[in-house]
Amino acid sequence: MIDFIQNTLDGLTAGASYALLGVGFTLIFGVLRRANLSYGPAIMFGAYLATWASFSFKGLLLLAAIAVAGTVLAGVYVERLCFAPHRRGPAAAAMVASFAIWMQLEEFATLLLPRHLYAFPALYEGGPLNFGPFFVRVESLLILLAAVATCIAGWGILYATRFGIAVRAVIDDPRAAELSGINVGAVSLRVFAAASAIGGLTGFLIVASHEQVTPMLGMWSTLKGMLAMMLGGLGSLPGAIAGGLALGLIEAHSQWYLGPQFRDFIAYLLLFALLAARPRWMNTRSAY
Amino acid sequence: MLRVHDLVTAYGKIEALKGVSLEVAQGSITCLLGPNGAGKTTLMMTIAGVLKPKSGSIRFSESEISALPAHAIVSRGIALVPENRLVFPTMTVLENLHAGAYQRRNGFAEDIERLFVRFPRLKERSEQLAGTLSGGEQQMLAVARALMSRPKLLLMDEPSLGLAPLIVEEIFAIIAELHRDGTTIFLVEQNAHMALKVAHRFYLMEQGRVTFSGDPGSLAEDEVIRRAYLGSSKN
Amino acid sequence: MDEYAIGVLTSIGLLSFVAASAYLLLTAGELSFGQQGFFGVGAYSGGIATAMLGLPLPVGILMAMLFGAAAAALVGLSTLRLRGLHFAMATLAAAEMLRILFELFHWQMEVGGETVGPDGTQGFRGIRWVFERGVEPLGFLFIVYGMLAFMVLCFVFLERSKLGATLRALGEDPQLAGMLGIDVLRLKLAVVAAAGALAALGGALFAHHNTYIEPRNFDIMLGVHSLAYALIGGLGTVFGPLLGVALDLGVLEGTRFFQGYRMIVFGGLVALLLVWRPRGLLDERFVHWLRTRR
Numbered sequence: 001m002i003d004f005i006q007n008t009l010d011g012l013t014a015g016a017s018y019a020l021l022g023v024g025f026t027l028i029f030g031v032l033r034r035a036n037l038s039y040g041p042a043i044m045f046g047a048y049l050a051t052w053a054s055f056s057f058k059g060l061l062l063l064a065a066i067a068v069a070g071t072v073l074a075g076v077y078v079e080r081l082c083f084a085p086h087r088r089g090p091a092a093a094a095m096v097a098s099f100a101i102w103m104q105l106e107e108f109a110t111l112l113l114p115r116h117l118y119a120f121p122a123l124y125e126g127g128p129l130n131f132g133p134f135f136v137r138v139e140s141l142l143i144l145l146a147a148v149a150t151c152i153a154g155w156g157i158l159y160a161t162r163f164g165i166a167v168r169a170v171i172d173d174p175r176a177a178e179l180s181g182i183n184v185g186a187v188s189l190r191v192f193a194a195a196s197a198i199g200g201l202t203g204f205l206i207v208a209s210h211e212q213v214t215p216m217l218g219m220w221s222t223l224k225g226m227l228a229m230m231l232g233g234l235g236s237l238p239g240a241i242a243g244g245l246a247l248g249l250i251e252a253h254s255q256w257y258l259g260p261q262f263r264d265f266i267a268y269l270l271l272f273a274l275l276a277a278r279p280r281w282m283n284t285r286s287a288y
Numbered sequence: 289m290l291r292v293h294d295l296v297t298a299y300g301k302i303e304a305l306k307g308v309s310l311e312v313a314q315g316s317i318t319c320l321l322g323p324n325g326a327g328k329t330t331l332m333m334t335i336a337g338v339l340k341p342k343s344g345s346i347r348f349s350e351s352e353i354s355a356l357p358a359h360a361i362v363s364r365g366i367a368l369v370p371e372n373r374l375v376f377p378t379m380t381v382l383e384n385l386h387a388g389a390y391q392r393r394n395g396f397a398e399d400i401e402r403l404f405v406r407f408p409r410l411k412e413r414s415e416q417l418a419g420t421l422s423g424g425e426q427q428m429l430a431v432a433r434a435l436m437s438r439p440k441l442l443l444m445d446e447p448s449l450g451l452a453p454l455i456v457e458e459i460f461a462i463i464a465e466l467h468r469d470g471t472t473i474f475l476v477e478q479n480a481h482m483a484l485k486v487a488h489r490f491y492l493m494e495q496g497r498v499t500f501s502g503d504p505g506s507l508a509e510d511e512v513i514r515r516a517y518l519g520s521s522k523n
Numbered sequence: 524m525d526e527y528a529i530g531v532l533t534s535i536g537l538l539s540f541v542a543a544s545a546y547l548l549l550t551a552g553e554l555s556f557g558q559q560g561f562f563g564v565g566a567y568s569g570g571i572a573t574a575m576l577g578l579p580l581p582v583g584i585l586m587a588m589l590f591g592a593a594a595a596a597l598v599g600l601s602t603l604r605l606r607g608l609h610f611a612m613a614t615l616a617a618a619e620m621l622r623i624l625f626e627l628f629h630w631q632m633e634v635g636g637e638t639v640g641p642d643g644t645q646g647f648r649g650i651r652w653v654f655e656r657g658v659e660p661l662g663f664l665f666i667v668y669g670m671l672a673f674m675v676l677c678f679v680f681l682e683r684s685k686l687g688a689t690l691r692a693l694g695e696d697p698q699l700a701g702m703l704g705i706d707v708l709r710l711k712l713a714v715v716a717a718a719g720a721l722a723a724l725g726g727a728l729f730a731h732h733n734t735y736i737e738p739r740n741f742d743i744m745l746g747v748h749s750l751a752y753a754l755i756g757g758l759g760t761v762f763g764p765l766l767g768v769a770l771d772l773g774v775l776e777g778t779r780f781f782q783g784y785r786m787i788v789f790g791g792l793v794a795l796l797l798v799w800r801p802r803g804l805l806d807e808r809f810v811h812w813l814r815t816r817r
Contacts, residue, residue: 035608037747085798091607092554093801096754097794099747104790111783162386162393169376169387176374178338181362181391181437219743230612265623272616275609276601 002133007252013140015248016147020202021221022228022240023150027195030171030235031188034091037098038078040222041105042196043203044215046071048109050204051118051213058121060208068200074105075196079189087185106218116214123208139209146205150198151241158237167191171235230271289314289472290335290366290441295344295354297327297334304330306496307344312441317463317473319483322493328476329371331493332445335474336368337361348441363391367439371446371476373430377419381410384418384429388436396436403432406462424455431462435471442466444475448482460486529660533732535772536667538752540725541745542764543674544718546753551714552694554607556746557598557614558722560621561591563741565723566730567625567641573652573731574639575632580652584670584727591723592716594621599715603708606697618746625738646737653731667728671765674721678761690714755793757805766805 021039028036049070050063057063082097123142128135158164166187169177174184203221207213224247232243247267254266290312297305304327312318320328333339335346337358346354348364356364367388376384385403389396404411407428413421418429427447434442444463448456460482467473467486477483484490484504492500544558565587572583602613631640634649641647653663681687693700693710701707730736748771749764756767771789800806 029608035611081794081798086801089801092549092750092754093797095554096751097797099751100790100793100797102790103786104794107784107786107790111787162390165379165383165386166390168379168383169390172376172378173374175338176370176376177387178358179336179362179368179370179374180387180433181359181367182387183357183359185357223743226612230609234608261623261627265620268616268619268623272601272613272620275605275613275616278604 003256004253006134007256008249009134009136010140011249011252012245013136013144013248014252015245016140016144017202017206017244018224018228018247019241019244020143020147020150020198021225022232022244023154023237024195024199024202025225025229026232026235026237026240027191027198029229030237031167031174031191032083032087032094033174034083034086034094034098035226036078036083036192037095037222038074038082038102038105039195039199039225040220041102041109041218042071042074042078043199043221044218045074045105045109046200047120047203047207047213047217048113051120051207052112054121060121060123063121063208064201064204067204068197071200071203072193072196075192075199076189077101079192083188083192084185087188102218102222106215109218110215118213120207120211120213122211123205137209139205143202143205143209146201147241150201154237163187163190227267227271231274289349290474291345291347292331292335293345293347295331295334295346296342297330297339298342303342304496305334305341305344308493308496308498310491310498310501312472312474313489314472315467315470316488317467317475317486319487319490320474320476320493321478321480321483321490325495326493327496328493329445332368332370332443332476335361336366336443359391362437362439365438365440366443367434367437367441368443369427369430369434369445369447371449373423373426375418375421375426375429375433377417379418380415381418381421381429382414384433385436388433391437399436399438403435406465407432424451424458427451427455427459428462431459435466439471441472441474444473446476446478448477448479456482526660529664531772531776533660533664533667535768536664536671537725537729537732538749538768538772539671539765540674540728541722541749542752542756542768543678543761544722544725545746545749546756546758546761546764547714547718547721549750549753549758550694551690551711552606552697553711553714554611554750555614555718556611556743556750557616557618558718558749559741559743559745560614560618561595561719561722562726562729562745563618563621563625563736563738564594564719565591565726566736566741567628567647567726568723569727570647570650570730570736571630571641574647574650575630575634577634580731583652583731584724587723587727588720591726592720595719595722596712596716598719599712603711615743615746618741619743622738622741625741644738646735647730648735650730650734650736654734663732667732670724670728674724675761675765682760751793754803755796757800757803757809759802759805759807759810763803763805767803 025035025039028039046067050067053066054063078098078101082101083094086094124138126138128137158168166177166182169180169182170184170187178184203217207217228244228247229240230243231246232239232241250267250270251263255263258266293309295305295308296303308331320331322328330339334341337356337360341354344354345352348366353361353364376387379387385400389399409425410428410432413425418426421429431447447459451459456479463473463475464486475483487504489501489503491498541558541562544561545555548555568590569583569587572578572586573580598614598617602610605613625641626644628641629643631638631642637649639649689705689710692703693705693707697707752767752771753764755770756765757763
């Protein structure tokens, strides 16, 4: 029982980062109706910039800002080159273009920092907190906090601001939004930047809590983010959060009961089974 | 007010508009009739800036607008009520109106009040999700939303489509009211009978071209209807 | 011809199968991130057939294609009504599951005094049927391109046939296709299975060329790459994916001074190319234009 609860705690805290990644993917998917395969690599780009800066500066806040700025820069680059030109055209072109830039961003990052592993300043220097027989890392709590704060801020923006109305309008029906006088291109760009900022922050939190950064960060973030987005039902923001948390839980429990090799297998199996069964909440209408 | 000259719009190689020319006089109600596939919606979408014309010109109040994107057209004072309404289904009625007023930023509370007077049923349902409204209510919402941008020219694409006869009469009463209040209206309609009752001028479009223009008296009504291939439309 | 050139040409040929497999699905209107899974199925079954069961290569290839088609059909049946990103993610999940299964797959046999067989993450060594029979790299190159030529012929034949037109109709507008009486679901299943068989064919040849395969060979990168080759080369003809592979491997491998910056250059060029030509270099318009010039 104790193991179950501990695993659940671990799963939720890992799931918080997946949820954030899922939210980023879903925001971009919502306004653009496309999956951005460069999302993870942009996060990696930001994290690598921060790592490179960490050789000279140690302030965590500064490094976080650099990670966010780097990711937003990469994100805007991707949006302008891969998504804006294909807004009315075939979706495959945008996604393949974003894959091409994935390769570009990864290579740039590895040119900047060629080794397989780099240390990153710790998010928190102390040990985990104990609650009776359970322990929770402070870093994980910080990530959970960041996830909750992002959700609240996001909700506030979407439902209480003029910009939020424009975003929801574009997500609902881009053509109707255009006719209402909303500049869909400008809104999409800003949402893309916001999603990149969230991604950059998430990336920073992840590498700081693991105290290391590797070239796998790009692919890893992309996979986890897309899985979270799809598990929660494509296109739904609350779904992405639920999907991310669920993914964390599934991984934690699968790993405990079945071993590390099955951890990923079960997650993929669940996604495949959900897609095959197509429950209504999965929103399996044509994605573009 | 609106002058379209030799407009050509194509989908790839296929020309939907083959050189359309027409005029909408300020303060009038102008109606565009024609069979399905004639290009009426394409024309509306081109004027609204959603589609880009291949050639030709669209002049609104003496300035050329054919190259402007849709949101810029709205800021010039033209609003389109599209075919199929296109309301925002997951947003409430009130939020839909807010979206329509996007360019106006603030100070449109008065407009909403006035619209609720004009469309009392929308006021009742102001917190309801637009996707759950009936067809007639959605049509009213679409019109109200377009009006939120205080357009000088209101474009309407088939406002009576799929609506019950009583609702259609309500819609046309609203059109007449809007005209009285000074809005210029350019209207595409299948329902020739109702449209000719309110229009000052009408155009007939077939296969991408304007084939006739005149005022409602200049051609016998059933001649018009026949020419528009509409069959019997005594509503 | 020097060995290096033969090596590059062989790689181009092998990757062309999996690129063509992605292309086939794209013309039918579906995006797949998972063809690498069937490439792997073909590699493992082909390798098992010759290295462990002692069967000749042609039989091994046939077996590979059969298993590839079967695996693909299984995936296809489960995902028949999915479209767009949902279908793409389902194929990704399936391919990753296959890869993890390869990581867990252990089957060793004594063959001629040696232990041979898939050994999980350690891979599968000793697939030497081709080289044990004295076939030189150049000879193998001819085998690969021979099969590729046969595949191209089949595609050309398909594209000029009614079935080919039906496929493209499906790709353009599945709803319309359905209304025209086309059995959309059955056709889609057939395409998915055929694409799986095609990828598997490439995989079997790949296994025999490398003599050693491991699960890591069949990861997501291969899948997304093959999709990219198909789209960049162009969706108008089967020569499109071939061109895509040739451009990536051939041109950039050949220009070694891009070493280290290869992806930065190539990635940027691809994105720019797609802005100009969203359906690839040899897209439908261009191919149509070429055909109507006679």
